[in-house]
Amino acid sequence: MADPQNANPTILNASDLPTRRRRASSDKTAQNGPGIFSYPSPAYSNDPFSQATNSKAESDSDSDSIVEPIDEQEIYDLISTISDPEHPLSLGSLAVVSLPDISIKPTIPSRPQSTLQTVTVLVTPTITHCSLATVIGLGVRVRLEQSLPARFRVDVRIKEGTHSTAEEVNKQLADKERVAAAMENGTLMGVVKKMLETCQ
Amino acid sequence: MASEYVPILSLLGQLSSASPTRAWQSAPHPHLPIVATATSDRTVSIHSLRDFRILSTISGGHKRSIRSVAWRDDGKKGESVLATGSFDSSVGIWKREDAYTKDEGGPPGGMTEDDLDLSNEGFIGSESIRSEDSEDWQFAVLLTGHDSEVKCVAFSPSNPSLLATSSRDKSLWIWEAVSEEDDYETIAVLTDHSGDVKCVAWHPEREILASGSYDDSIRLWRDIEEEGDWGCIGCIEGHGGTVWGVTWEPRLGKASHEELRLASCSDDLTIRIWKKAAPERREERKPGALPSIIRPPSSTELWQQDSILPQMHSRSIYAIAWSKISGRIVSCGGDGNIFVYKEVESNESEEDDSMQGTDSNGEAPDRRWQVVAQMGGAHDDYEINHVCWAPRQDRGKQHDDEEVILSTGDDGVVRVWTLP
Numbered sequence: 001m002a003d004p005q006n007a008n009p010t011i012l013n014a015s016d017l018p019t020r021r022r023r024a025s026s027d028k029t030a031q032n033g034p035g036i037f038s039y040p041s042p043a044y045s046n047d048p049f050s051q052a053t054n055s056k057a058e059s060d061s062d063s064d065s066i067v068e069p070i071d072e073q074e075i076y077d078l079i080s081t082i083s084d085p086e087h088p089l090s091l092g093s094l095a096v097v098s099l100p101d102i103s104i105k106p107t108i109p110s111r112p113q114s115t116l117q118t119v120t121v122l123v124t125p126t127i128t129h130c131s132l133a134t135v136i137g138l139g140v141r142v143r144l145e146q147s148l149p150a151r152f153r154v155d156v157r158i159k160e161g162t163h164s165t166a167e168e169v170n171k172q173l174a175d176k177e178r179v180a181a182a183m184e185n186g187t188l189m190g191v192v193k194k195m196l197e198t199c200q
Numbered sequence: 201m202a203s204e205y206v207p208i209l210s211l212l213g214q215l216s217s218a219s220p221t222r223a224w225q226s227a228p229h230p231h232l233p234i235v236a237t238a239t240s241d242r243t244v245s246i247h248s249l250r251d252f253r254i255l256s257t258i259s260g261g262h263k264r265s266i267r268s269v270a271w272r273d274d275g276k277k278g279e280s281v282l283a284t285g286s287f288d289s290s291v292g293i294w295k296r297e298d299a300y301t302k303d304e305g306g307p308p309g310g311m312t313e314d315d316l317d318l319s320n321e322g323f324i325g326s327e328s329i330r331s332e333d334s335e336d337w338q339f340a341v342l343l344t345g346h347d348s349e350v351k352c353v354a355f356s357p358s359n360p361s362l363l364a365t366s367s368r369d370k371s372l373w374i375w376e377a378v379s380e381e382d383d384y385e386t387i388a389v390l391t392d393h394s395g396d397v398k399c400v401a402w403h404p405e406r407e408i409l410a411s412g413s414y415d416d417s418i419r420l421w422r423d424i425e426e427e428g429d430w431g432c433i434g435c436i437e438g439h440g441g442t443v444w445g446v447t448w449e450p451r452l453g454k455a456s457h458e459e460l461r462l463a464s465c466s467d468d469l470t471i472r473i474w475k476k477a478a479p480e481r482r483e484e485r486k487p488g489a490l491p492s493i494i495r496p497p498s499s500t501e502l503w504q505q506d507s508i509l510p511q512m513h514s515r516s517i518y519a520i521a522w523s524k525i526s527g528r529i530v531s532c533g534g535d536g537n538i539f540v541y542k543e544v545e546s547n548e549s550e551e552d553d554s555m556q557g558t559d560s561n562g563e564a565p566d567r568r569w570q571v572v573a574q575m576g577g578a579h580d581d582y583e584i585n586h587v588c589w590a591p592r593q594d595r596g597k598q599h600d601d602e603e604v605i606l607s608t609g610d611d612g613v614v615r616v617w618t619l620p
Binding site: 108 | 442
């Protein structure tokens with residue numbers, strides 16, 4: 001590929017990003033990690049920082065075993081680790097996807113008995129004419145369609161004012177038939193697969 | 201929303217296959233009690249509408265999902281012809297000899313009684329029961345030409361040797377069967393649309409084609425004698441999003457001189473009915489506006505909006521169908537809901553205005569559309585890609601005019617519904 005269009009994106013520190021999953025796993029490493037203690041560490045960690053968050057982590061991991069309703073944080077956790085096709089960085093650290101730009105609403109508000117939920121993800125490409133905006137949007141959509149139960153409708157859109165051809169890209173991303181056909185395109189799916197490799 | 205109760209559909213049966221993958225569209229056979237369903241696993245499944253069993257699976261012709269299927273209606277000639285449109289950009293034509301059935305009265309294909317081998321599994325006498333046998337279907341020819349995914353295929357009911365195919369390559373092709381051979385030649389490549397051509401529908405009585413597109417417009421096409429070739433004779437703009445489906449009004453009770461209307465459904469969550477403007481009517485020109493120098497050619501038709509159906513869907517409306525038996529319209533969409541509408545005289549209509557449509561002037565017309573049946577979550581949480589009417593053929597049928605609704609979903613299943 002030619003020079004990346006955005007050679008110097010702003011990168012956020014991964015530890016600054018909101019995630020429930022990462023906190024739990026960092027706690028596990030604190031408990032089971034190698035190093036300072038020569039004998040097995042106790043169930044609670046001696047690390048003062050993890051002590052403060054320990055109870056929260058435990059309640060998180062306890063509740064992991066109970067089915068939680070899927071919320072915006074879960075959606076963010078699913079997509080923030082997708083790799084950008086250009087940079088060896090995640091969409092979360094590039095702020096291409098962010099927690100405030102994710103919303104979940106009932107699909108049919110007039111039918112309270114319907115379980116359908118619409119997840120809307122607004123994507124902010126790194127620069128305004130990034131031609132990879134469609135691929136990034138497709139990656140997010142594929143990841144969510146593969147991970148979420150059937151009752152979720154996924155809408156992925158380029159955030160208003162962040163891209164010169166946002167409307168065109170949005171129309172493509174919203175077209176179920178085009179997305180389905182794209183998922184049968186070997187080359188395109190190769191790129192998307194690579195992007196999703198970094199997801200848990 | 202309306203406070204009065206809208207009756208729900210009843211599930212009569214389900215057509216499914218061993219390992220279901222997304223099903224895109226179904227087509228009931230013109231006269232046999234069978235349905236073909238296009239699926240994303242590159243096969244077509246054929247089910248019986250009598251007992252809902254799977255009869256056969258057509259496979260091997262396409263390298264990608266099959267998006268569309270269409271039967272050729274040659275009258276009862278003893279041979280079934282099916283067209284398949286695929287994401288691999290090609291169109292397959294398949295043929296099969298029809299079994300002898302008591303309903304059809306006599307041996308098919310000009311055979312005599314002697315020709316019939318009574319031990320042949322095809323001759324059952326009362327019902328056409330075929331085993332799950334893909335050898336029944338023969339691959340006749342592969343039609344190539346489109347540059348990208350084929351979205352829709354359709355044979356003309358008034359001239360079954362004509363086949364229309366449409367694609368993401370923005371074009372619509374017209375093919376004509378070459379007599380005596382299993383082949384088709386391209387007689388027109390129409391490129392007026394500026395986006396994918398999602399759907400095509402032939403006029404029931406004339407060789408006129410309607411198409412719906414990703415470019416939000418509907419176009420009409422026919423062979424323009426004055427110009428010696430097929431061309432676009434009208435463009436209907438009004439929808440605010442991709443037009444997913446178009447369907448023509450059936451003749452039913454309308455007088456033979458009356459023009460049939462066209463219905464369309466869209467991403468903009470509306471279903472609209474269009475009618476051809478009377479030839480005398482001219483567009484009013486605003487005072488001070490420049491006169492139009494270019495007169496539209498005499499072949500151009502002007503179409504206008506007749507009405508909008510009550511807006512019931514919350515996500516894209518993927519398909520509509522207009523019943524030849526009852527004149528009712530059925531719709532389905534990404535919200536997993538099915539709605540059935542009926543046109544009524546305004547003095548018959550209900551008090552509640554929210555369930556009723558309006559005409560292009562926003563005023564109460566003398567006819568309006570009402571929702572008469574619904575089914576929420578008809579395929580549980582899955583989107584419904586296609587819906588159509590079919591004559592009822594199972595044992596529960598009580599009279600000849602009974603019809604069922606076939607809905608085709610992302611769950612890979614086709615459901616059969618009866619109306620309340």
